[in-house]
Amino acid sequence: MIPRVMIVEDEEALTTLLKYNLEAEGYAVSTVFRGDEAEIRLRETVPDLLLLDWMLPGVSGIELCRRIRMRDETRALPIIMLTARGEETERVRGLATGADDYVVKPFSVPELMARIRAMLRRTKPETIAAILRSGDIELDRETHRVRRAGRELHLGPKEFDLLEFLMQSPGRVFSREQLLNSVWGRDVYVDERTVDVHVGRLRKAINRGRAKDPIRTVRGAGYALDEQYAP
Ligand code: CA
Numbered sequence: 085m086i087p088r089v090m091i092v093e094d095e096e097a098l099t100t101l102l103k104y105n106l107e108a109e110g111y112a113v114s115t116v117f118r119g120d121e122a123e124i125r126l127r128e129t130v131p132d133l134l135l136l137d138w139m140l141p142g143v144s145g146i147e148l149c150r151r152i153r154m155r156d157e158t159r160a161l162p163i164i165m166l167t168a169r170g171e172e173t174e175r176v177r178g179l180a181t182g183a184d185d186y187v188v189k190p191f192s193v194p195e196l197m198a199r200i201r202a203m204l205r206r207t208k209p210e211t212i213a214a215i216l217r218s219g220d221i222e223l224d225r226e227t228h229r230v231r232r233a234g235r236e237l238h239l240g241p242k243e244f245d246l247l248e249f250l251m252q253s254p255g256r257v258f259s260r261e262q263l264l265n266s267v268w269g270r271d272v273y274v275d276e277r278t279v280d281v282h283v284g285r286l287r288k289a290i291n292r293g294r295a296k297d298p299i300r301t302v303r304g305a306g307y308a309l310d311e312q313y314a315p
Contacts, residue, residue: 087204087212088112090131092122092148093166094140098189102135105193106200108266110252119143123151130158132208133200136183138167146181153182162207164199166191192269194245201225216251218311219298221290223251232290242267243286250299250309259306283307 089111093099096117103113114131116122120142126134134152138145145165152158165186185203187196204212216223220233228244230237239247245267250258258266260276268274283299291297300308 086110086112087133087208088114088131089133089135089200090122090125091115091135092117092119092140092145093135093137094118095137098166101193102196105197105266108253108258108262109197109249111200117141119145119148122148126152126158126161130161133162133164133204135164135166135200138165149181149183160207162203164196164203194266194269216248218251218254218309221247221251221298223248230290232295235292237289239289240282240285242282243289246282246286247290247309250307254309254311257300257302257305257308263306279307 087110089106091099091102091106091113093102093115094117099115099117103115106113114125116125117140119140122136122140123143136145136149140148143151149163149165152161152163163183163185165183166189167186168189184207185199187199201212205214214224214226216225222231223244224230225248230239230244230247246263249263249267260279263279264272264274264276268278283301287297287299290299298310300310302308
């Protein structure tokens with residue numbers, strides 16, 4: 085089951101960034117730029133989670149949130165509010181009006197992704213798999229354990245994040261830049277060669293003896309995790 089996330093945000097660049105990252109993690113994403121338009125859209129279809137900006141044209145995020153909580157169909161819809169810095173008292177009002185969580189702009193994309201996962205795990209557990217599987221590799225997001233063919237692997241925290249990210253979109257090739265942005269975050273300055281170093285460590289951890297290497301290096305493009313390999 086693919087979790088559906090609706091983004092209600094009038095900043096186009098932010099919407100694009102969020103949509104890109106959510107789709108990379110396997111979510112189905114819809115976007116709306118105005119509050120009043122979002123209200124109409126929510127009468128047609130209710131997503132699994134709503135990312136709602138505070139300041140919106142049409143109807144404000146706070147008012148929309150209030151209206152969402154008044155309707156039976158959307159009363160339980162998980163909402164993460166996106167607020168600007170300095171709206172401290174308003175943030176409190178946002179939560180009082182019924183948002184389940186909030187992040188303050190500018191926020192780190194990996195942190196927001198983690199909050200979204202945590203909220204869906206709580207509210208719609210069926211949409212978030214606790215265990216990812218690819219070939220003979222099994223990754224448990226909750227216990228942070230990784231096994232290959234039943235044997236437990238010991239990964240560093242970045243190697244775990246990297247493997248988790250690759251396992252979300254098997255077969256898809258990610259550039260070093262995409263991996264940096266998704267696993268390390270956009271605000272962090274890290275050289276692209278860092279990705280190669282961590283992929284190297286990840287390979288060393290998961291491939292032992294004659295195990296086939298599931299990580300594919302695509303020259304000039306980046307890396308992918310292949311599902312189609314003989315375990
Ligand atoms: Ca706004």
